[in-house]
Amino acid sequence: MRDIRHFIDGAAFEGASGRFGDVFNPNTGEVQARVQLATVSEMDRAVQSAQAAFEGWSSTNPQRRARVMFEFKRLVEANMNELAEMLSSEHGKVIADSKGDIQRGLEVIEFACGIPHALKGEYTLGAGPGIDVYSSRQALGVVAGITPFNFPAMIPMWMFGVAIAVGNTFILKPSERDPSVPVRLGELMMEAGAPKGVLNVVHGDKTAVDAILAHPDIHAVSFVGSSDIAHYVYQTGAQHGKRVQAMGGAKNHGIVMPDADLDQVIKDLSGAAYGSAGERCMALPVVVPVGKKTADELRERLIAEIPTLRVGVSTDDQAHYGPVVSAQHRDRVAGWISKGVEEGAELVVDGRDFSLQGHEKGYFIGPSLFDHVTT
Template identity: 45%
Template sequence: MRVLENFIGGAWSRSSGTTLLDVKNPATGECLAKVPLSTAADVDAAVKAAQAAFPGWSATPPVQRARHLFRLREVFDAHRDEIAAICTAEHGKTLAEARNDFGRGIENVEHAAGIPALLMGQGLEDVASGIDCHTVRQPLGVFAAVTPFNFPPMVPLWFLPYAVATGNTFVLKPSEQVPLSQQRIFELIDQAGLPPGVVNLVHGGREVVNAFCAHEDIAGVSFVGSSAVARHVYRSAAEAGKRVQALGGAKNFLVVMPDAEPSRSIAAIAESIYGCSGQRCLAGSVVVGVGEAYEAVREGLLERARAVVLGDGARPGVTMGPVISAAHRDRVVSYIDRGVAEGARLLLDGRGAKVEGYPHGNWVGPTVFDDVKPGMVIATEEIFGPVACLMRARDLDEAIALANRSEYGNAASIFTSSGRAAREFQRRVGAGMVGVNIGVAAPMAFFPFGGQKGSFFGDLKAHGPTAIDFYTERKIVITRWF
């Protein structure tokens, strides 16, 4: 069985950790590889390699750094299908979803390649008589990122291209549940010719995360995962004097007004809830039908949910794959059990789902709850699975109030034909990313990504212009010549 290695200082090396975890195909149960739980010593070796590379890389002109990203984009584009197949095997999402996953990551490489323009400062002559002032952006050193299981190719590329484009060096810890996409991506990065030590990969779990937060030579940490761990990373790394952007969990509300366009709205809502088996931070979770829209939403969503084809994401015709692990399947099922116990009406039950020929798959079928009340656990906690919770609201004000009760604030969407309702919703709802007739409010690479409240810890969000702010320090120079 293949044992994955770390990528440190431009070379592959064995982890010093002795614990190995199985990387399994969640549809078949097949063990694909073994991943090591690396140690703080491995992190230190990667940071030292990144530190050694920093002086030369930070002194490389931005236009030359951009050319490395152009080459990287070409290499990635040539291997889109290969990476998608790896992603589907380790994660379970469909091949179409996996292609989109990697494609959105490549968009960040494309955006970061514009670094000569993105990195520009500002200047003004004669701020006082004979005195000029200008600002420049400078890199800080070594940055680290910890990324989740749900988008194996994409999420690391929210961080890596911007870190290196701005002149920093970088250490990544991918999720130990889905390390194969990044293992292959780093092989491609090696082919693209980045100098040794500019990017580094350390496999592992909690010890690696804590080592990132504590290491005195890491300037900043990026994290994507649950809110509980995001809060821990934020506190630990900030106490150590680091920059931190920690993206946490979600409970996303989708509000449907009576004037919403019926068929396209329901299609977008169903894809939001059941795409990637509900395992994405922008997935719809609570659908609020306003007034007379409720019954139409319920029946339309039920019809769409029943039409979902559950199975191995690598097979044609499948529209929803398994959840990531048996443990996560049990967690999602426990939430369905809790919803029944709380008195919500279960219209479609995904528990006990089976797929012929795949007895070891982590299957949870599309699930729909009716009559969900605001205080229920299924209405408040992140399930991260293919479970829809239907709630009623009298009017837009009540719908916004329901959404704003949530401790999370990642995303929210409204479906309406009214510009006034859409404007009120986007102004008042407490979410960082808002969709209008959009089920998954995912910003493009050139806009920031991040939520509010318990969904985000930090000041500067991922990708877009805020990434340039996160990875650079502004220096102000005031000049007078005698």
């Protein structure tokens, strides 16, 4: 069994907690690896490494830091296929979606490549009688990111790209469901020329999260995940005097107007609602048509469109989406569908009994559609 280790001080770090999480292949339902779960002392070891790296990294001029980001971008692009296959094997999204996941993260890395300009301060002459005012931007120190399973490349790069470019050092606590890509990103950052300790990856569960939120040498925390945990992270981090941004519970809603181009609407909805098996922060699971005529036509078109959606394994380049990330999540979605029926909604298309031939133990669920949904 392959063990996924922490990445601390520029190298793989063997954890000593004796606790592991299973990493599944959602296409087959099989355990493919174990991920080590950190102790408080192991998190502290990562913070010490980041703290030791901070003085030298923050005093490195922004142009040199930007060159590291340029090289990191090049390395990620050069390893795109490897990263996408690794991501799909643990998350379940199709390869095209995995490449999109990585590319969206790279867009922020591209922004970080221009950090010398973004870091410029301001100077105001004569703000008051005999008073001039200037401002400068300085790095905070050690900062941390706690990221979700659904975008294991994009969201970490969103967080650590700018944080590192401006001179901070970073602790990344990725989801334990798909942890391999974040570790690989840490390796590539070192290969790009970042000093050891600038980017550390520590795996874990609530123990690791609480260690981040309570550690006195971590000055800021960024979080993406569920609303309940976002509230917990914000409250706990603020109690410990940290800057916190906590983003939770995002989903989109759509309104279809009577004069909408329904051909385009159906095309957009099928991707927005069902793409990546709905496991996107900005998925679009709720649509409100304006007027009965619009609603009836939209319903009929969706009924015709849904059977054309191909559900397949991650490596199927014809598949529109793959499995969900875990058996628990598949069962939870099926439970939500059952609850909708119990509460009086009309289940027009039922995907609960979907099974992919040859992958019956995979975490697949078919596209489903409700109509006449009550509050």
